[in-house]
Amino acid sequence: MLDLVNVSYDTLIPNNVGLSNDRRVLKALEKWHPGYINWWSDLIPDNFQKSLVYLRTAVSVDPKGWAKFDYVKMPEYRWGILLAPAVEGRTIPCGEHYGEPAWQEVPGEYRAMLRRLIVIQGDTEPASVEQQRFLGLTAPSLYDMRNLFQVNVEEGRHLWAMVYLLQKYFGADGREEADDLLRRSSGSEEAPRMLGAFNEETPDWLSFFMFTYFTDRDGKMQLEALAQSGFDPLSRTCRFMLTEEAHHMFVGETGVGRTIERTCQVMKENGIDDPYEIDRIRALGVIDLPTIQKKLNLHYTLSLDLFGQEVSTNAANAFNSGIKGRYMEHRLDDDHKLTDATYPVWDLDANGQLIRHEVPALTAINMRLRDDYTRDAAGGVGRWNKIIEKAGVQFEMKLPHEAFNRKIGVFANKLFDPDGKLLSGAEYDAGVKDWLPTHADGDFIQSLMKPVYEPGKFAGWIAPPKVGIDNKPGDFEYVKLYMA
């Protein structure tokens, strides 16, 4: 366990922000750290805390310094504060201050808005660790367990990153906000996490993979937008976080892909051609493709809600003030102010037909980021379909229409099918069991969640990965489990 009395914080916290010369922030972080360690220790089951996990630790931000692999006990992971290198002469990339030098301090008029954005981003990071806290108990392999823990410690580091910004730039209210990030808790009645999708437990590994694929991808898009911020410390923090976020995308995409691969393989081995022979397929201990599609429908649509209202003045303000840019702002070829531009957003016409109509682009910032997200998410779905095609199974995974199963925005609480057709209540009730996972589906998936802790072995419902982490061989012991 950590010796909290004799911690040397400037060596314990790998950082490139000159922490040892910044007494005020160092002191604030020293005060915050024990609470963080308590939060972590109460969260993850004890035998995993004592296990040696083969983790990647970032110790510096240059490409060769941030991927050091070694066995680490998670509470001793070195949560660093690392900002991507400053770009000399960087200017504000969007909004009314376009072209002015990027802010190195918080601009007074945008202080509240900035703080809120940082707190919301910061709140999601520990939330996902809380949601995933028990998954280690049912890991389908040590490889997957290691990936789970890697995601968890990096979400923890991302919390540190946001807490650093709060402590460094927002004085007393920043410290309060930092404490509240540890006070709120996923699923709590009194103090839930700020966003709805982060208050549901992640009950099984397919949900975890779907979550990392779809919901962490929302996180990625938000980080991409914040990486375009005119507030330079936020931009640099998010740019570095994105390199880690890529690993989470990897865990999600390959996790779902390996689940699909295994199902197709078992179907072929047993001469099953029809993916809808669900009972037969399930009897063989793998998850049928239609159920995987249902999980996809659920997680994709929950994640779409995280982008907020299609037309939003808050989003317009954040863009216009230069606090939050668009995806790949620096690659877009326009005035970066959106003075006259329009953007097509979804709406319903008088007959309930879905239409896209043009609105001022400034107000459609959320919609635009969501469209970028959908394009990004579609890529992996295409690669899953290649796995199915390669196995010779007739089935295609699809992203459902954005109108389906929505709780926020123009489609909220209206009944659509996954193709975007407006339905009556009766039609919806009749179809929904084929579109969204049922309790019985969840129970079936849960029944497969049996841990496999032998190096190189995998649960029957998932295929092994093609390449090991850090190029390790197939039977590498990614987690040396602590045996009490």
Next chain:
Amino acid sequence: MNAPTKSPEPIHGKGVVKQHLIDPEICIRCYTCEMTCPVGAIEHDDNNVVVDVTKCDFCMDCIPVCPTGSIDEWRVVKEPYSLDEQYSWSELPEQQSLEQDASPDEGGDDPIAALLAEAHKGTGGKPKAPASAARPTVNLYNLGKPATARVAGNFRLTDDPGHDVRHIILDFGAQPMPVLEGQSVGIIPPGTDSEGKPHLPRLYSVSSPRDGERRGYNNLSLTVKREEKGLCSNHVCDLKIGDEVQVTGPFGATFLMPDDPDARLLLICTGTGSAPFRAFTMRKQRGGAAPGEIVMFFGARTPDSLPYFGPLKKVPERVLKKHLVFSRIPGAEKEYVQDRMMVEQDMIADMLNDAKTHIYICGLRGMEQGVEEAFRSIAESIGLAWDATRDAMREEGRYHVETY
């Protein structure tokens, strides 16, 4: 950026280029590599992420940032794959067999190939690489276009005054030098011969593992003995930190270690013949895919003249079972490696009987005969015909000799 800009022209005299590619089946299109690349060599469309061969300068910044392992793919090609070709792929093409691949080691009129063929003669036939060995890169640099390495260290390994063996560390900076354990590199001595031509390279076995003498650094080590009047060995043994050295290679495509945790290795060496075995052992110590059991018979005159005697003693027996054998200990009977092999004949017999065993012999030519006789005697004691056993092992890539 201090890396030299790589030109699109072939880096090998025979019109062959080593090309960096990304495996589209494993890549998740996170574009982290693209954002990291300092020279803008990586780009993407809706389908794939690709590497522009005319821009990539092998700085390797993209390798550790990739979350998937799809980035570390290389093909030696005559005609580089264009961006359009890479965009169209749904899987990575196999390494095409190139002419020099047919027999990368032996034969041909290439003087390096002839040297290697001579060194491997004791194998008793055409040597083969172990089935599970990683695929080696060969002939990346040649006399016409050598790599320039910088000396990062030069340490004396022996205390015996008549026996100066050096541990030389060479750093390759931004130039790729992908060596596997058991491969050699050539060092070109400075100056010209009596006809005014540059000297031919001398071959030295690499004594560090594939991930570098220092892990993760683009460096390697050599183990070089100073030979009286030796043109190259004196040059190398006198190198100072910071000196530049012209290097060719890598060479050798058969004297490689199996990437198989079930494999058992029997290593027999004298003097600087220990170099490749140091690399094998370090590979295993660093947790790479490596054989489960390694037994070494290492002969020298005295402990003072045995390279790496100190560090070797510290390698735990579970990593490497060591038999250090000395022929010139005052007051003790002369003992050669073959003598100790006979003492350990039960263990060696057990290994000869195991299809997972790989044998490697490396050192002075003079050791070959005694070692073979010991093998013959041990094989026959358990009813195996030695020649047939050896030939079968060689055909399966399990018997390797490199002597000089």
